[in-house]
Amino acid sequence: MSIHKTEAIIINKFDFRETSIIANFYTRDFGKISGLLKGIRQEPKKFASTLEPFSLNEIIFYRKRNSTLHLVSQCDIKDNFSGIRQDMLKAGAGGIVTELIHAVMPQEDINEEIFNLVLEVLKELEVYHDAAKITTMFKIKLLALSGFKPHFDSCVCCDAKIMGQSRFSILMGGLLCEQCSSKDFKARSIFRGTVASILHIERSPFRNALTLGMNPQIKRELDFVLNSFLNFHLGKKLKSESVVDALKAFSLAAK
Ligand SMILES: [Zn+2]
Incomplete structure (x- = not known):
């Protein structure tokens, strides 16, 4: 011992x-x-x-x-990150961060970069107004750093550079070019802006990535792609994600 x-x-x-x-x-x-x-x-x-x-x-x-x-x-x-605990949506986001770490990281697998990412995310959550945006950024960064990430750089099937329209295949874990799109009939078309946002966030320091503006359409698609990918590979929806969805629905209904 x-x-x-x-x-x-x-x-x-x-x-x-x-x-x-x-x-x-x-x-x-x-x-x-x-x-x-x-x-x-x-x-x-x-x-x-x-x-x-x-x-x-x-x-x-x-x-x-x-x-x-x-x-x-x-x-x-x-x-104690008390600034997070005073806001239900922020506390929910903190829950998503720890639940994802638990689900994605193997036991006793040292990764200081991911540890520092989690700390930075918690510190930003205390002060930044948009908890949902932080959660989205965290998912993209965590997937990239843990090697668990969807393949967005080129076609996941033939490795060709993607020029025109592409589709995202959850089953194959990445983008399919036009020639390979028949490999997964369930693959859905994806905006170029969504792919560009993911690549930008992967490559930028967390705080810089937070300043990236996103239109609502891209934001929705980004969340859909990330959550479908995670749910498929983890075999379940995160409990804390369901809690945050319920909180958002509740606060919308109260408006
Ligand atoms: Zn291809």
């Missing part, structure tokens, strides 16, 4: 037996890890953090060699 200290974002937590909690953390130095916090429900002050989802903490843990469940001995809060 070895002892380690690292920065950790809380993904989720659940009760374990009568007194303890198991939490999933996304850490800077070890990727996604699971940790047991013994006795925290019996003595809530034993740890200097209440382990709120998407809060940033510093943890000390004993790493077990023959298990993926490690023993967390200390958990100190560094940033």
Whole structure:
């Protein structure tokens, strides 16, 4: 057993037996890890953090060699991102961020670039007005950095450069050129502006990408393409995504 200290974002937590909690953390130095916090429900002050989802903490843990469940001995809060928690749509977006990390990242797969992306996204969510735009940008960036991304640079089938009209195939995970469009009859045509926006966001620093203007038509298509791709590959719709959809419908109805 070895002892380690690292920065950790809380993904989720659940009760374990009568007194303890198991939490999933996304850490800077070890990727996604699971940790047991013994006795925290019996003595809530034993740890200097209440382990709120998407809060940033510093943890000390004993790493077990023959298990993926490690023993967390200390958990100190560094940033609770209270600016996110005061707004339901922002809190929902925070939920999407952690749920996606949990779904996409393999256990104990270190990726500091993705860790920094998550931190930047949470910091921006606190101050930026449009939570939905941040969520869309995060999905594009995460897919690109995790290597899980749809193929948008050329035809996914023959690798030809796409000049004219293209179609997006969820099944094949990318764009099809006109010649290959018969390979998937369910592929749907996609605006050039949508493809250009995705490529621009993939290649730009997060904050610069946020300044990109998008017309509502492209924004709708972008969300449709990203969510269809994610739902297909994850085999489910994210729970937090359904919560945000319900919140949006509720706030529209209240207007
Ligand atoms: Zn092709």
